[in-house]
Amino acid sequence: MELTEVPGIPSPAAAIVMTSRRKMAGVEEGPDCLVLEFADVAYEHPQAMTREQAREAAAFFLGHRGRGTIMVACDNGQARSAAMAAALLRSLGEDDGWIWDNPRFRPNQRVFALMAEALGVELADGEVEALVARNEEAFHEAMVRGWEGDESQGRLDTETDVIDGT
Numbered sequence: 001m002e003l004t005e006v007p008g009i010p011s012p013a014a015a016i017v018m019t020s021r022r023k024m025a026g027v028e029e030g031p032d033c034l035v036l037e038f039a040d041v042a043y044e045h046p047q048a049m050t051r052e053q054a055r056e057a058a059a060f061f062l063g064h065r066g067r068g069t070i071m072v073a074c075d076n077g078q079a080r081s082a083a084m085a086a087a088l089l090r091s092l093g094e095d096d097g098w099i100w101d102n103p104r105f106r107p108n109q110r111v112f113a114l115m116a117e118a119l120g121v122e123l124a125d126g127e128v129e130a131l132v133a134r135n136e137e138a139f140h141e142a143m144v145r146g147w148e149g150d151e152s153q154g155r156l157d158t159e160t161d162v163i164d165g166t
Contacts, residue, residue, distance in 0.1 A: 013068030016057055018080040018111075020047070034060040040079045042110045049080075054114035061088060061119070083107035086131075087115030100135045103142035107135060 014032040020039040029035045036057060039047040064070055072088070074080035082105035086096035099105055113128050115121075 011069070012071035014060070014064040015071040015073065016060060016084060018049075018072070018074040018084065020075060032064070038080075040074070040076075040108055042079075042108050049108075049111050049114055051114055051118070054111075054118040057084065057115060058091075058118035061091075078104065079106045079108040080111050083109070083111035084115055087112050087119060087121065090116060090121045091119040100131050101138050103135075103139040105135065106139070107131070 014034075016034045016036070017027050018036045018038065019027065020037065027033065027035050034057060036049070036053050038049045038053060039045070041048040061070060070088070072081045072084040074084075082099050082102075086099045086107055089096040089099070099107060109128050109132050112131070113123070116123050
């Protein structure tokens with residue numbers, strides 16, 4: 001995968017791509033691109049993210065930290081990448097609330113919890129469930145009132161979330 005400039009966001013120095021269909025996605029691993037193949041499943045399942053994949057992603061992130069922007073992407077840009085971005089933000093001591101409050105995202109709780117663990121981010125008992133409930137509330141509120149928010153709010157690109165790891 002060649003990392004190319006996307007208008008409106010910094011050119012990425014590295015990327016973590018999560019896909020359930022590697023061959024169809026057309027992405028290849030390289031020194032600056034980690035490809036993880038797992039389904040968007042939020043519970044224990046043979047095709048769900050594994051602890052080993054989370055450790056691999058954490059090591060990749062930490063190895064590229066300070067080199068510039070790190071892009072995270074998944075097939076739909078709503079669940080796995082949002083969860084990965086939230087965990088990476090937490091590991092940097094940054095606010096991830098804008099992800100959980102955005103009804104356009106549905107962060108995968110398994111990805112978030114495994115990444116937080118791999119990055120050494122401590123989560124309180126019940127915190128993941130509370131964040132998921134917070135996101136569900138934002139989603140339901142948006143459905144009830146209709147989406148009237150700023151189209152760009154919390155949205156960096158249609159299928160990517162970007163973390164500045166500097």
